[in-house]
Amino acid sequence: MSWIQDPAFINILYIISFSLFIYGLMKLTGPKTAVQGNWIAAAGMGVAVVATLLIRGMSNWWLIALGVVVGTVISIPAAYKVKMTAMPQMVALFNGLGGGAIALISWAQFRDTGGFAEEELSKVIASLFAALVGSISFWGSNVAFGKLQEILPGKPVGLGRLQQPVNLLTFVAAVVCAVAIASGQTSEWWMIGLLIASAILGLMVVLPIGGADMPVVISLLNALTGLSAAAKGIALDNTALIVAGMIVGASGSILTSLMAKAMNRSIPAIVAGGFGGGGTSGGGDTGGEDRHVNSTSAADAAIQMAYAGNVVVVPGYGLAVAQAQHLVKEMAELLGEKGITVSYAIHPVAGRMPGHMNVLLAEADVPYEALKEMDEINSQFGQTDVSLVIGANDVTNPAAETNPDSPIYGMPILKVNQSQSVIVLKRSMSPGFAGIENELYYDPKTAMLFGDAKSSVADIVEELKQL
Amino acid sequence: MDSELVQNLGILVLAGFAGFLVISKVPNTLHTPLMSATNAVHGVVVLAALIVLGQGVDLGVFNDILLVIAIIFGTINVVGGFLVTDRMLGMFKGKPGDKAKKQEETA
Numbered sequence: 001m002s003w004i005q006d007p008a009f010i011n012i013l014y015i016i017s018f019s020l021f022i023y024g025l026m027k028l029t030g031p032k033t034a035v036q037g038n039w040i041a042a043a044g045m046g047v048a049v050v051a052t053l054l055i056r057g058m059s060n061w062w063l064i065a066l067g068v069v070v071g072t073v074i075s076i077p078a079a080y081k082v083k084m085t086a087m088p089q090m091v092a093l094f095n096g097l098g099g100g101a102i103a104l105i106s107w108a109q110f111r112d113t114g115g116f117a118e119e120e121l122s123k124v125i126a127s128l129f130a131a132l133v134g135s136i137s138f139w140g141s142n143v144a145f146g147k148l149q150e151i152l153p154g155k156p157v158g159l160g161r162l163q164q165p166v167n168l169l170t171f172v173a174a175v176v177c178a179v180a181i182a183s184g185q186t187s188e189w190w191m192i193g194l195l196i197a198s199a200i201l202g203l204m205v206v207l208p209i210g211g212a213d214m215p216v217v218i219s220l221l222n223a224l225t226g227l228s229a230a231a232k233g234i235a236l237d238n239t240a241l242i243v244a245g246m247i248v249g250a251s252g253s254i255l256t257s258l259m260a261k262a263m264n265r266s267i268p269a270i271v272a273g274g275f276g277g278g279g280t281s282g283g284g285d286t287g288g289e290d291r292h293v294n295s296t297s298a299a300d301a302a303i304q305m306a307y308a309g310n311v312v313v314v315p316g317y318g319l320a321v322a323q324a325q326h327l328v329k330e331m332a333e334l335l336g337e338k339g340i341t342v343s344y345a346i347h348p349v350a351g352r353m354p355g356h357m358n359v360l361l362a363e364a365d366v367p368y369e370a371l372k373e374m375d376e377i378n379s380q381f382g383q384t385d386v387s388l389v390i391g392a393n394d395v396t397n398p399a400a401e402t403n404p405d406s407p408i409y410g411m412p413i414l415k416v417n418q419s420q421s422v423i424v425l426k427r428s429m430s431p432g433f434a435g436i437e438n439e440l441y442y443d444p445k446t447a448m449l450f451g452d453a454k455s456s457v458a459d460i461v462e463e464l465k466q467l
Numbered sequence: 468m469d470s471e472l473v474q475n476l477g478i479l480v481l482a483g484f485a486g487f488l489v490i491s492k493v494p495n496t497l498h499t500p501l502m503s504a505t506n507a508v509h510g511v512v513v514l515a516a517l518i519v520l521g522q523g524v525d526l527g528v529f530n531d532i533l534l535v536i537a538i539i540f541g542t543i544n545v546v547g548g549f550l551v552t553d554r555m556l557g558m559f560k561g562k563p564g565d566k567a568k569k570q571e572e573t574a
Contacts, residue, residue, distance in 0.1 A: 028501050029492045031559040038504050042549040052514045058521035067535045071542025079550035091503050094544050101512045101540035108533040112523050122472045226509045234475050243482040244511040250486030251505050348495055355498030362558040373495050
């Protein structure tokens with residue numbers, strides 16, 4: 001049975017495993033094949049783990065079993081209990097754990113090899129890169145988790161002007177530690193210094209980022225963990241790690257740039273922070289009190305929609321917070337019975353994660369075909385009778401197109417203001433995460449329905465039933 | 468530069484392009500499950516923990532602790548990641564009973 005432990009055989013298993021990863025991800029392109037794709041990727045992971053355990057000379061079986069069992073026991077209930085609205089923080093948390101694992105492995109390896117004393121330089125560099133990025137990702141993801149879970153304040157927390165120099169200094173400190181190790185220093189303090197400096201860097205970079213930028217941050221951290229896994233693969237000469245890590249690195253990078261583009265923000269600008277709270281409303285608040293806002297009631301909103309030909313629902317984070325997706329679906333069904341077409345306009349960065357709204361609406365069994373992407377729906381707002389904005393703010397702000405002084409100027413928006421009339425469900429007039437006044441609310445054809453999104457929609461549903 | 472490193476760099480670059488091509492086809496709607504699935508895939512770091520722990524001879528208690536924690540983290544990342552993705556994707560599948568019911572209602 002020695003052929004099973006032959007390095008060539010193990011490498012063949014690795015090739016099978018990364019083929020399964022790629023094939024599985026290819027199947028994620030459509031909602032019908034995606035479920036299967038996910039399991040194919042999971043099977044690839046299974047093959048990779050089995051192959052690794054076959055490597056000649058494996059020992060410490062009890063400890064391995066302990067780790068795997070404890071990890072599984074923790075993750076299963078977590079995965080099944082998490083609410084769909086809490087998905088972004090769950091992904092952030094899992095992502096952080098992956099990064100943390102890499103940092104810990106690099107540390108243990110450093111101790112095991114006496115400070116990488118006899119390792120090749122290229123592998124040492126790869127390991128150090130993995131440790132640095134893994135540690136950034138672990139702490140950064142935990143902060144993202146804390147912000148999304150509202151353990152930490154969602155508003156940016158930072159050092160203001162000192163932020164950039166401090167970040168730079170921490171980064172330099174981390175790199176100095178790495179260079180010291182690579183050039184032959186074997187004291188463990190260098191490694192601890194590296195991990196601590198990159199931990200501080202992870203905290204410092206994510207803490208000042210506002211909640212609205214979270215979709216970008218999460219996919220960026222995801223990409224970073226992938227890259228550090230790939231680096232670890234080079235250090236350990238392990239094909240499965242290199243391929244899987246790099247695919248994640250590449251996909252995360254694409255997603256990050258897509259998200260950033262959807263917000264018309266550059267990635268460096270987001271990482272540099274300050275969007276969420278620094279730029280206040282740009283003088284908008286002085287005139288704010290005099291400006292007229294139309295408010296409406298649930299009954300009027302229901303009538304308005306009942307006599308429309310078509311309605312476009314614009315969901316945002318407020319919908320997720322209020323857990324109103326099932327009621328929205330019920331409302332859409334009632335309208336559908338009256339022969340009114342209801343579609344949903346999904347902005348790429350609505351919510352706290354790319355595609356967050358789609359998941360929530362899918363949870364409520366809203367048909368996939370009714371969800372329209374921004375480019376598709378924007379050409380249709382001109383023919384829309386009623387747009388119902390539920391807890392979305394900045395993505396509907398016409399100032400992004402008209403006011404060059406606005407911090408969000410140039411960000412692609414949903415052109416809700418082109419529709420015949422607009423109903424906005426909102427808790428109060430307070431500005432959104434970005435802290436910017438929304439011109440849309442002062443538009444004469446806009447009516448505001450103040451209150452919790454869930455109870456507002458529930459009221460509308462009741463009214464619709466009576467019509 | 469030894470050939471093993473160069474080979475690995477080649478694999479790295481090709482994998483980058485493969486990832487790029489595969490992922491650019493995924494529609495916006497599926498971005499959350501996609502991220503969650505790729506997130507599970509980078510849980511592959513658990514392999515690194517298995518190798519370092521399994522191949523090390525006498526590592527000392529502290530190293531054992533570090534590596535067991537790394538395996539726990541990696542396993543949570545993998546198992547939790549795939550399960551959560553499956554749950555999310557399950558919601559995109561129209562439940563077969565639902566459609567029939569809807570047709571009845573509208574008829």
